[in-house]
Amino acid sequence: MSINKRETLEILGISVDKVDMSKALSRFSELMDTEECSLIVTPNSEIILSATKDSALREIIASADLVIPDGIGIVHASKLLGQPLKERVTGIDFMEMILVWLQEHEKSIYLFGSKPGTEEREAVCDIAAKKKQLQYPNLKIAGTHHGYFKPEEEDSIVEEINASGADFLCVALGSPRQEDFIARRRKELKVKAAIGVGGSFDVWAGTLKRAPEFYREHGLEWLYRLIQEPSRYKRMAMLPVFMLKVIMNKSKS
Structure with missing residues (x-):
């Protein structure tokens, strides 16, 4: 897949790359050959829905170099829109493929x-x-840094990341904070x-269990997360809202 040519699907005004795992990894490989810091976003239906209301998040996703369809809702939406995606490319599975790629290509x-x-455990x-x-x-592994920091510490964290000589950066700050961090600092990040x-x-x-294979295969990871973390019920309610919006949006077109 050419780095200049991307096939995308528009869902509620947000563009998502029409990729399966193989194409996503191919695109990643291309991005690792570029000079500047590329941004990879892994939106689910909740993030897409948030982006329809949050112009800053919408702009961040639009500026991304790869937007993978992470979320069963996005796959269902693609079918409703008559442009079915081959498969859901979950962020955590994509990351495993990236780790293999990084090891094989001797990248950090x-x-x-x-x-x-804490006193009981490491970060x-x-x-x-x-x-x-x-x-x-x-x-x-070039380095690590936890995600609990003051705004005035951000510059030194960017300096630490750059000083480590890392080729690739994973940011686990929760969405949209993690995407915002990368988008704001990408010109400085090496x-x-x-x-x-x-x-x-x-x-x-191992501090959070991933859904068993049955749940993953049937697109029910959200249900497993809900069982593990009942406090997420409000966030889970976003999925039917998302699907309804997609249906309503399609009927208008």
């Missing part, structure tokens, strides 16, 4: 975000880094590409 990664350490990013290092022995990864560090570290 920096993990930034998630909870800091989540450090636990995640150690576990991924065991899984991928030749993976180069990494080749950066991605917002939400709760991936928690899954890698």
Whole structure:
């Protein structure tokens, strides 16, 4: 897939790349050959819905170099719009493919975000880094930094990331804060590409369980998350709202 040619699908005015896992990884490989820091976004239906109301988030997604269809709602919406996506490309599965690619190409990664350490345990990013290092022995982890910091500390964190010599940056600050960070600092960041990864560090570290295969295969990860975290019910309610908006939007066109 040419770096200058992207096939996209528009959902509620937000463009999403029409990629499967293979094409997404191919695009990632191209982005890692560019000079400036590329932005990769992994929106689900909740983020798309938020972007329809938040012009700043909408502009960030529009400026991204790769927007993968992470979320079963996006796949369903693509079918309703008559442009069915081949598959859902979940951010956490995409990240596993990226880690393999980074190891094979001898490129390094920096993990930034998630909870800091306590007296009982290390920072989540450090636990995640150690576990991924065991899984991928030749993976180069350039550095880590937790996601609990004051605004005035942001400059020094950017300096730390750059000083590490990392080729790729993962930011786990939650959406849209993680995307906002990358978009604002991408001209200063010396990494080749950066991605917002939400709760991936928690899954890698083992502090949050990922849905079993049955739930993933049937697009029910949202249900598993709801069982684990009942407080997320308001966020889960966004999915039917999203689908209704897609249907209403289609009927107007």
